[in-house]
Amino acid sequence: MSRKPNARKQQHVPLIDLHILCYLLLFPATTTKSEAKCSSGCNLALASYYLWPGTNLTYITTIFGKPQSEILKYNPEIKNPDSIDKQERINVPFSCDCLNGDFLGHTFSYETHRGDTYNNIAHVAFSNLTTEEWLSRVNSYPALNIPDGVQINVTVNCSCGDIHVSKDYGLFATYPLRIGQDLKTVAAESAVPAELLQRYNQGSDFGAGNGIVFVPAKDENGKFPPLPLGSGDANTL
Numbered sequence: 001m002s003r004k005p006n007a008r009k010q011q012h013v014p015l016i017d018l019h020i021l022c023y024l025l026l027f028p029a030t031t032t033k034s035e036a037k038c039s040s041g042c043n044l045a046l047a048s049y050y051l052w053p054g055t056n057l058t059y060i061t062t063i064f065g066k067p068q069s070e071i072l073k074y075n076p077e078i079k080n081p082d083s084i085d086k087q088e089r090i091n092v093p094f095s096c097d098c099l100n101g102d103f104l105g106h107t108f109s110y111e112t113h114r115g116d117t118y119n120n121i122a123h124v125a126f127s128n129l130t131t132e133e134w135l136s137r138v139n140s141y142p143a144l145n146i147p148d149g150v151q152i153n154v155t156v157n158c159s160c161g162d163i164h165v166s167k168d169y170g171l172f173a174t175y176p177l178r179i180g181q182d183l184k185t186v187a188a189e190s191a192v193p194a195e196l197l198q199r200y201n202q203g204s205d206f207g208a209g210n211g212i213v214f215v216p217a218k219d220e221n222g223k224f225p226p227l228p229l230g231s232g233d234a235n236t237l
């Protein structure tokens with residue numbers, strides 16, 4: 001073989017050209033595909049806010065910028081807004097937007113207080129609806145140098161449903177998992193079959209004790225609203 005170096009060389013040249021050609025042909029295609037992750041969001045999603053000791057409805061209305069009357073519509077079991085300590089979680093309505101054409105979420109504006117860190121804003125103020133990592137990615141302030149009294153972005157992910165899983169569910173809660181929960185308990189609490197919950201959250205470990213999952217939720221009439229007709233393939237998670 002080493003006797004014909006020229007012949008070998010000539011064979012390799014067209015192969016290299018073919019590689020470049022493949023790249024040129026494939027690259028624009030891949031780019032377009034990754035840009036079209038969402039085209040629109042939905043008007044309504046719910047944040048499942050776990051109530052830590054000392055929090056109250058007034059604080060929650062401030063954090064989410066929603067009037068108490070709007071929040072109460074999605075929490076029919078609350079009889080007295082001044083005493084919510086029997087509640088474990090509160091559903092807070094928000095709009096689920098297609099952010100940067102890339103993913104479904106909503107960016108809340110939060111005013112920082114002395115001593116705030118991305119960690120306590122995610123873990124306490126927003127009750128694990130978002131994460132420290134996610135906050136440091138959507139804000140320009142370095143994690144160790146967040147000024148007091150400024151507005152920062154708090155992005156909470158959401159879902160509008162998935163036509164490939166079921167047409168019967170069109171409203172979803174962003175639900176932070178806690179220690180002690182698993183697929184069975186979340187299924188029982190939400191009244192949604194476990195198998196369906198897992199299909200909406202492929203790869204999620206419901207027993208992990210942390211992380212968010214998307215759980216079908218009831219609307220203000222106490223019913224699971226279906227996916228709107230014609231919402232088609234617009235959105236997945």
Ligand SMILES: *[C@@H]1O[C@H](CO)[C@@H](O)[C@H](O)[C@H]1NC(C)=O
Nearest residue numbers: 053054055056057058059060
């Ligand atoms: C509501 O909670 C906030 C945050 O924990 C607290 O600062 C405020 O005093 C509470 N308000 C009442 C009426 O308890």
Ligand SMILES: *[C@@H]1O[C@H](CO)[C@@H](O)[C@H](O)[C@H]1NC(C)=O
Nearest residue numbers: 050052123124127128209210
């Ligand atoms: C948020 O998650 C952290 C770590 O998993 C946990 O320690 C904390 O209690 C959680 N906060 C709330 C309000 O559940």
Ligand SMILES: *[C@@H]1O[C@H](CO)[C@@H](O)[C@H](O)[C@H]1NC(C)=O
Nearest residue numbers: 102103129130131134157212
């Ligand atoms: C929200 O979604 C984005 C895009 O899919 C992902 O990178 C990010 O980790 C998610 N954030 C949380 C808190 O799950």
Ligand SMILES: *[C@@H]1O[C@H](CO)[C@@H](O)[C@H](O)[C@H]1NC(C)=O
Nearest residue numbers: 107138139140141151152153
């Ligand atoms: C919040 O997000 C917006 C839009 O991406 C960006 O222009 C702004 O600088 C962000 N705010 C901070 C404090 O980083």
